[in-house]
Amino acid sequence: MIRLVSAVSVFVLISGCASTSSKTFSKLDRDHPAFHSDACRTAADDTRLHDELKLARVIASPVALVLSGGVLLPAVIAANAGLDTADRIDASRMEIHCGGKGKTAGEIATGVVGGAALGIVTGPAVNAVAPVPLPTGLGPTPSGR
Numbered sequence: 001m002i003r004l005v006s007a008v009s010v011f012v013l014i015s016g017c018a019s020t021s022s023k024t025f026s027k028l029d030r031d032h033p034a035f036h037s038d039a040c041r042t043a044a045d046d047t048r049l050h051d052e053l054k055l056a057r058v059i060a061s062p063v064a065l066v067l068s069g070g071v072l073l074p075a076v077i078a079a080n081a082g083l084d085t086a087d088r089i090d091a092s093r094m095e096i097h098c099g100g101k102g103k104t105a106g107e108i109a110t111g112v113v114g115g116a117a118l119g120i121v122t123g124p125a126v127n128a129v130a131p132v133p134l135p136t137g138l139g140p141t142p143s144g145r
Contacts, residue, residue, distance in 0.1 A: 017058050019050035020084070020111070022102075024091040032099030043094035050087045057083060057090050088112060 025047050034040055061076050088108045096102040103111075 017054055018046065019054045019091075020087045021047045021091040021094060023048040024095050025098075028095065028098045028100060033097035034097065037097065040094070040098035043090070043097040046090045046094070050090065053083055054087070077116055081112055084112050084115050 007044065025044055028035055057080055061080060064072050085108065088111055092103040092108060097135055
């Protein structure tokens with residue numbers, strides 16, 4: 001079980017599934033005086049939480065969709081959009097506290113909507129539960145024909 005969790009974790013990390021907060025933190029100017037402030041350090045502490053939530057979302061969302069046959073799609077989209085919004089707001093606040101300019105509400109909203117749309121289009125779970133036409137002539141024919 002530990003090997004499975006480790007393998008999934010490595011896959012997720014390699015596939016670029018870091019939180020927005022984590023990505024923002026890695027781009028901060030470490031030479032800026034505000035980077036060493038208490039406000040920056042406090043804001044940066046949330047990065048780990050957002051990374052853990054992102055990992056949980058990447059694993060739990062497809063499982064919930066597959067097990068529910070797609071019925072939970074609106075709830076999964078809403079939950080992921082809400083968590084993504086919180087991550088982006090915290091990332092923007094961290095950037096401001098650490099010497100950056102942060103993001104506007106419009107930029108945050110655009111990022112959330114774009115992320116949700118990309119998740120819907122590329123999500124493997126959506127493809128797993130989407131109705132797919134079966135090829136004809138591969139199975140038994142209905143009786144009476």
